[in-house]
Amino acid sequence: MKSVALLPAGSVSDEAARHFFHGETVAWKYHRLISDVFLSTVNNISDYSIIPIENTIEGSVSLHMDWLVHEVDLPIQAEWVYPSIQNLIGNQAEFLNEAGQVDFSKIKKVISHPVAMAQCLQFLNEHLPQTEREHTSSTAEAVKMVTKQPGQGIAAIGTLIAASNNGLDVMARSITDHNNNFTRFFLVGSKPYEAKQSDRVKTSILVTLPEDYPGALHQVLSAFAWRRINLSRIESRPTKKKLGNYYFYIEIEMALDTVLLPSALQEIEAIGCQVRILGSYPRFTYEQLCN
Numbered sequence: 001m002k003s004v005a006l007l008p009a010g011s012v013s014d015e016a017a018r019h020f021f022h023g024e025t026v027a028w029k030y031h032r033l034i035s036d037v038f039l040s041t042v043n044n045i046s047d048y049s050i051i052p053i054e055n056t057i058e059g060s061v062s063l064h065m066d067w068l069v070h071e072v073d074l075p076i077q078a079e080w081v082y083p084s085i086q087n088l089i090g091n092q093a094e095f096l097n098e099a100g101q102v103d104f105s106k107i108k109k110v111i112s113h114p115v116a117m118a119q120c121l122q123f124l125n126e127h128l129p130q131t132e133r134e135h136t137s138s139t140a141e142a143v144k145m146v147t148k149q150p151g152q153g154i155a156a157i158g159t160l161i162a163a164s165n166n167g168l169d170v171m172a173r174s175i176t177d178h179n180n181n182f183t184r185f186f187l188v189g190s191k192p193y194e195a196k197q198s199d200r201v202k203t204s205i206l207v208t209l210p211e212d213y214p215g216a217l218h219q220v221l222s223a224f225a226w227r228r229i230n231l232s233r234i235e236s237r238p239t240k241k242k243l244g245n246y247y248f249y250i251e252i253e254m255a256l257d258t259v260l261l262p263s264a265l266q267e268i269e270a271i272g273c274q275v276r277i278l279g280s281y282p283r284f285t286y287e288q289l290c291n
């Protein structure tokens with residue numbers, strides 16, 4: 001049986017994990033903090049960790065990217081996407097007006113994970129413009145905190161499962177800025193994930209340029225361009241060693257052992273760049289996992 005570390009029960013990660021591992025027997029290891037999710041696999045307590053890495057509305061989850069790159073050396077073994085559906089959750093009785101309807105102006109504070117909150121800004125700005133906002137380590141943690149502080153006027157943004165697990169009401173459903181809101185998850189760990197196959201394979205690399213000289217990034221990209229290798233994402237992030245020094249995180253739409261890719265990477269190393277392979281892994285669409 002596989003053991004898998006992830007954010008708490010009722011988080012979006014939990015929903016996404018159950019969708020990905022549907023039909024497999026898994027021992028779930030829940031952790032409050034993403035650092036502990038990573039460390040569980042680093043310390044061989046779990047086979048894999050589940051990491052939310054990118055969101056349609058919010059973009060990269062920087063804290064998680066930084067852990068993946070700077071703090072651990074855990075290869076990416078799979079990628080999948082899952083819809084992030086967020087809801088406004090609380091004890092409805094606290095916020096009713098005389099007509100028996102929920103009056104959002106009675107809410108004193110809204111709490112949630114910063115990425116989840118950022119996905120609901122239009123709703124918050126329209127319905128709760130003056131309300132204090134506070135961040136938590138996950139959406140599940142936010143919903144749990146509401147039950148620990150009854151009568152304080154606190155509402156949380158989180159999943160339907162978290163509302164039902166904690167006996168709370170859903171006061172507004174599906175409040176993200178648009179409905180086509182997905183989060184991309186990585187499965188990381190040292191064991192290859194072989195239970196499901198996909199014909200779509202990706203490779204993630206980090207490229208560090210030797211120094212800041214004109215055309216350096218152009219040279220890197222041209223190694224892929226003339227070989228007609230498709231890139232699906234490129235992002236610069238600070239190396240954290242010197243202000244103004246960056247590495248490039250690049251996702252390539254092919255497996256590492258595909259004919260042209262090793263020579264492209266050799267060419268990039270030959271111009272003085274450092275290349276680190278973060279993983280070559282199957283990717284699964286939402287629809288693929290639903291079938």
Ligand SMILES: O=C(O)C(=O)C[C@]1(C(=O)O)C=C[C@@H](O)C=C1
Pocket residue numbers: 007010011012013014052053055061084113115116137138139140183
């Ligand atoms: O807090 C949760 O529910 C999480 O699973 C974390 C997380 C994230 O870090 O991106 C995952 C998906 C949602 O987009 C919002 C938050």
